[in-house]
Amino acid sequence: MLNRLPTAEPDPLWDLTKAFQQDERPEKLDLVVGVYRDASGQTPVMKAVQEAEAALAVAAASKVYRGLSGNLDFIDGLARFVLGDDSPTLARQCTIQTVAGTGALRLLADFIFKLSPDATVWTTDPAYVNHLPLMTGAGLKVRTFPWQEREDGQGGLNLQTVMTALQEAQPGDVLLLHGCCHNPTGIDPSLEDWKMLSALCQEKKLIPFIDIAYQGFGDGVDLDAAGLRLMAAENELMLASMSCSKNMGLYCERTGGAMVVTPDARLLGQLRHTLERIARSNYSMPPDHGAAVAARLFENPQSWLQELEENRERVASVRALLGAELRAIDAPEKFHCLERQKGMFSLLPLRPEQMDRLRSEFAIYGTAGGRINVAGLTPERISSLAQALKAV
Ligand SMILES: Cc1ncc(COP(=O)(O)O)c(C=O)c1O
Structure with missing residues (x-):
């Protein structure tokens, strides 16, 4: 049976994640992983979830x-x-x-x-x-x-x-x-x-x-x-x-x-x-x-929906700030799509070799296909991303 075992093919996403972890540059920026991050770059447990978990622990219902x-x-x-x-x-x-x-x-x-x-x-x-x-x-x-x-x-x-x-x-x-x-x-x-x-x-x-x-x-x-x-x-x-x-x-x-x-x-x-x-x-x-x-x-749902709305607004504001920054530095028009798109992801209009340059020259990690997680941007990094996009 094992003679048919497929050879292990590298997983590009995990390879990027590993490369990010090993990158020693302090300014490195992970826009690969698809999770929401707050303005400090963390993915905390939502408060409403913490409260629900505390209540469940007290109730200690059976695990049948x-x-x-x-x-x-x-x-x-x-x-x-x-x-x-x-x-x-x-x-x-x-x-x-x-x-x-x-x-x-x-x-x-x-x-x-x-x-x-x-x-x-x-x-x-x-x-x-x-x-x-x-x-x-x-x-x-x-x-x-x-x-x-x-x-x-x-x-x-x-x-x-x-x-x-x-x-x-x-x-x-x-x-x-x-x-x-x-x-x-x-x-x-x-x-x-x-x-x-x-x-x-x-x-x-x-x-x-x-x-x-x-x-x-x-x-x-x-x-x-x-x-x-x-x-x-x-x-x-x-x-x-x-x-x-x-x-x-x-x-x-x-x-x-x-x-x-x-x-x-x-x-x-x-x-x-x-x-x-x-x-x-x-x-x-x-x-x-x-x-x-x-x-x-x-x-x-009140407190959960309020927190969710705050997260949504953060992602929208990152897009708006990035759009304003790109316009301010006169970046190519093709990047204006970032401001218009919805949710956490955007596909940068860049070729794989330009994504490589983002990583090697600016320590900015997106996927080779150009996907970035906008929620991975912290406010202080918006301007450096805009500059890097213009540069590559
Ligand atoms: C479009 C889409 N569908 C489904 C999923 C599955 O998410 P999960 O299995 O974590 O609920 C994802 C996660 O990234 C997604 O982007």
Whole structure:
């Protein structure tokens, strides 16, 4: 068996992280790792999470197994958070707790393969780095469509190139979109764009699959879910993968959910059964701690939502300050996109060798493909990043 062991291929992201750790320059700046950082460069546990954890420790509930769908208060709160408290869609959806957003993506990929093995999943180019392996790992075929800014310099998605490429999609294919804060480009569709994408799904009988991992980091928790909510309202069938890693800072607690919206509420029991069977043959039950914390936050959301809003505003202000700095030093116009894009990530319009120069000459680490985590910038480093971008 072991003679078939694949050779270990280097993981470019971990190699960069290692290189960053070994870099002895005091001014080094990590814009690679995709976690939120505060103005001092830290990723602290949110206060609302600390309070929920303290309350859970006092309650000291038993650690007996939970059900296959996970924590029921959590999945109810998550579905309400994503769809909206008074959404009619709540009555025709089934949500199951998963091992974070990644687990939800894989569970739904397995679900698609089980019911529709010939379906092609259409994903954005560039894509979130794990979308392709998660979908192909489940046995699905994957094709891409371009995800880029409009050429008029006003920002926003170039919907025309999306629509043209998707003309080749076949009925029953799956359209995998990011709910908000597209990773890695930070380019989000407008509500008008979402309407066109939803109309395309209905016309060509495509199944929308919305991956929402950053709700609350773009324009606010409700606006960030507006596209997903529209898709759910206008399409009979919709899939959604949801993550509490970023908006609750529960990264290592692996907390998320997978949702299926059905045209026929009578199918809800069968749907839950099918999703639970997929989970059972994989990891059986998801871990409870993060979900128990999240359930408390959903139940009493004020302080959590306030903290999330502060984090969102910090990312937006970093983008605005960086944009102002780039304009002040007369940096090339191509960098103005950084100000317009949403959420933690942007894709720098730089070639790999220019990203290498950023690292070797300025100790600024982004991925070779040009992705940077804007949340990794501290206020005092904004000006040096702007200077370095202009220089390379
Ligand atoms: C677009 C997207 N989807 C899903 C995930 C999965 O996140 P997690 O598994 O940590 O919840 C991420 C994380 O970076 C992401 O960027």
